[in-house]
Each structure stands twice: as C-alpha cells, then as structure tokens.
Amino acid sequence: MKIQFEHAWDISITQAQELQYKLAHQVICTDSFSNIQLVAGVDVAYSKETDELIAAVVVLESATLKVIESVTIKEKATFPYIPGLFSFRELPPLLKALESIKTRPDLIICDGQGYAHPRRFGLACHLGIIFNIPTIGCGKTKLLGEYCSVGNLRGDHTPLLHDNEVIGNVLRTQNNVKPVFVSIGHKISLKSACEWVLKLAPKYRLPETTRQADQLVNTVLKTQ
DNA sequence: GCGACAG
DNA sequence: ATCTTGTCGC
DSSP: OOOSOOOOSSOOHHHHHHHHHHHHTTOOOSOOOSOOOEEEEEEEEEETTTTEEEEEEEEEETTTTEEEEEEEEEEEOOSOOOTTOHHHHHHHHHHHHHHTOSSOOSEEEESSOSSSSTTSOOHHHHHHHHHTOOEEEEESSOSSOBOOOOOSSTTOEEEEEETTEEEEEEEOOSTTSOOEEEEEEESSOHHHHHHHHHHHOSSSSSOHHHHHHHHHHHHHHHHO
16 A cells, blocks of 8 residues: 655654644545445554664544555654644554555544544544545544443444534444443544444454454464 | 643 | 452442
C-alpha cells in the first residue's frame, strides 16, 4: 500500500502539536467510500526488554472475517508516550507495516482514538490522512470527553462530548461488557463508524480486526 | 495544588 | 502497555 502524504517525524513536541492542528483541517467526516470489502486492523505493542515497537496489520474480508493477509514489523521507539501525541510514537513502524502489504484495504480500524482528541486529530485521523483512506478510531478507554451511562445491550450507545461537541460515541459491542470508544478517523461518518465496529465485533468486545492484530503483536512479543 | 491522561 | 489486592461506586 502506498503512502499519499509525508512529513518529518523527528520533530519537537510543540511542532508535533502544531502539525496536528494543521492536518486536522484535512479530515473528512462524511462517508467517502463505495464498497467496503477488505477491512484492516492495526495494533502496536512495546517491548520493554528491547525498547522496540512491534506493529501488526491484519487484513480481513469483511463479509467472512477470513484473514487475507497479515504482517508484523519491529522498530526502535523514537518518540516517548505522551497522551495526545500517541501517533508520533506508534505510526512510524505502523506505516512500514502498511506499506509492505499487497492488498489495499477499504477501511482501517485503529486501536486508539480518532476525532476524540484534544486537537481533534488522534492516531486514526493521522493514519487516514497519510494513506488517504477511510479509518475508524476504536479505543478501549477514553482520552477525554464526558458521557452519560450507556445501555447494557449490544448496540446501545451514547455520545461522547467535549466542549459542547459530539466527538465520538461510547458503544456497547456485547451485552453487559465494557463499551468501546468510537470516533471518526477519516472519510467516514460517526454513524457508519459505529455500524462497522458493531458488524466487525459479532462475538467479542473488540472488532475482529483489532482483536486479531492484538493477538498477532502479542505472539511476536512472546516469541522474541 | 490535584487529578486525568489513547498505548 | 504492564504490574496486581482489596476497595469503592452504582
């Protein structure tokens, strides 16, 4: 898969924040896709022992959830973990992994936030802009925002608010299981994003894309 | 000053 | 992320 937009990664914290403000204008928050047949899940794990990041990409056929392709990449971490600047730590290895896959997915589900971010530019948005591809942010915990209690049944959801703005949805993917935090990445509406997360999570809390990418990075982490 | 803070 | 018992809120 080919990168559509490049920028420097060896930058200061201030420059990174300025870049987020600048790129946030380019995010498209309406459905800009036709047929979604291939969906990809991405995840990154950190190995304390080797100070390396392990990035994994798994491409699934959306209709059958069958694995089409998967790849992992190991790389030294070059940026610290700072809430709000997550993408500057995790994207470099993830870009390499995505560049190496042969099939271009129609949608990428990210482990982390998208629009639900202090500068409205979480990892999912960043990845979407770089590859000019529809992305969804699906986090296990929230970065910021307030919300009312969510119903206990699969499909129940409530808006995630910040500064009088709906920045995402808190979505229950399974009955009586902790909800996930869904937000726009790029080229998709919040409504469609939730529908896809729900569709891709028929049995577990997380969408199959994320779950399989998670599984893959953990296998590599144990194997080394 | 204190708590919150994607992974 | 990862380490982990009893404790707290609904």
